[in-house]
Amino acid sequence: xxxxxxxxxxxxxxxxxxxxxxxxxxxxxxxxxxxxxxxxxxxxxxxxxxxxxxxxxxxxxxxxxxxxxxxxxxxxxxxxxxxxxxxxxxxxxxxxxxxxxxxxxxxxxxxxxxxxxxxxxxxxxxxxxxxxxxxxxxxxxxxxxxxxxxxxxxxxxxxxxxxxxxxxxxxxxxxxxxxxxxxxxxxxxxxxxxxxxxxxxxxxxxxxxxxxxxxxxxxxxxxxxxxxxxxxxxxxxxx
Numbered sequence: 620x621x622x623x624x625x626x627x628x629x630x631x632x633x634x635x636x637x638x639x640x641x642x643x644x645x646x647x648x649x650x651x652x653x654x655x656x657x658x659x660x661x662x663x664x665x666x667x668x669x670x671x672x673x674x675x676x677x678x679x680x681x682x683x684x685x686x687x688x689x690x691x692x693x694x695x696x697x698x699x700x701x702x703x704x705x706x707x708x709x710x711x712x713x714x715x716x717x718x719x720x721x722x723x724x725x726x727x728x729x730x731x732x733x734x735x736x737x738x739x740x741x742x743x744x745x746x747x748x749x750x751x752x753x754x755x756x757x758x759x760x761x762x763x764x765x766x767x768x769x770x771x772x773x774x775x776x777x778x779x780x781x782x783x784x785x786x787x788x789x790x791x792x793x794x795x796x797x798x799x800x801x802x803x804x805x806x807x808x809x810x811x812x813x814x815x816x817x818x819x820x821x822x823x824x825x826x827x828x829x830x831x832x833x834x835x836x837x838x839x840x841x842x843x844x845x846x847x848x849x850x851x852x853x854x855x856x857x858x
Contacts, residue, residue: 638824643667644813646832648678654840656684662834674700690718698737698749710739712749725762729773731755748791748815753778760799768798771811790819797830807834 648662659681666674676699682692694714699707717732733754758773777791797811809832817823 712737805836
C-alpha cells in the first residue's frame with residue numbers, strides 16, 4: 620500500500636494545474652475454458668464517482684489461443700454512461716484484441732494491441748475511452764516466490780485515428796500499479812491504483828482510480844496429462 624501511495628503522488632505531479640477526479644472501478648465476472656485453445660467470458664463493470672454510478676457495462680468475450688505467445692480475442696460491450704442531466708445514454712462497442720505474451724521463469728511480460736469501435740456517438744466531443752481508438756498496452760508481472768501477491772505494472776496508450784481537428788494523435792495514457800492475489804482454486808482477485816491522464820486535449824479531466832477485480836475461472840475440459848506450472852500468470856485486467 621505504501622508503494623501505491625507513493626506512485627499516486629508521483630503520477631499526479633504530472634497533472635498539476637489540471638482537473639482531477641476520483642473514481643472506484645469494480646469488475647466481477649467469470650471465464651470459461653471450453654478447451655485448451657478456446658475460452659469465453661462474461662463480466663460486469665461499475666465505474667463509481669462522487670455522484671454515484673458514472674458508467675456501467677456488461678461485456679462478453681471470445682478468446683482463442685493460437686500459441687503460448689499469441690492470443691487474439693473479441694469483446695462486445697453494452698455501455699451505459701451518465702450524462703450531465705443525470706440520465707444514462709447507452710451504446711454498443713466492439714474490441715478487437717491481439718495479445719502477445721513472453722514468460723521467463725517468474726517474470727511475465729505482455730503487449731496488447733486493441734482496436735475499438737462504437738456504434739453510436741455519445742456527444743460531439745471525442746472521448747478516446749469510448750469512441751473509435753487504437754490502444755497499446757505493455758505490462759509486466761512478477762510472481763514472487765512464497766508470496767501471495769504478484770506485483771503488476773502497465774501503461775496503456777490511446778491513439779485517435781480519426782481525421783479531425785484533434786485527431787491523428789495520442790490523447791490518453793492510463794498507468795496502473797497493483798497486484799494479483801495467488802489464491803488456490805478458481806478465484807482471481809486483483810487490486811491496484813490507476814491514473815488516467817488526458818493529453819493533447821483541451822480542458823483535460825484526469826482520473827485517479829481505485830481498481831478492484833474478481834473473476835471466477837471454470838475449466839470445462841480435462842487435461843490428458845498434468846504439467847506442473849512454473850512462473851507467473853499474466854492476470855492483468857481488461858478495462
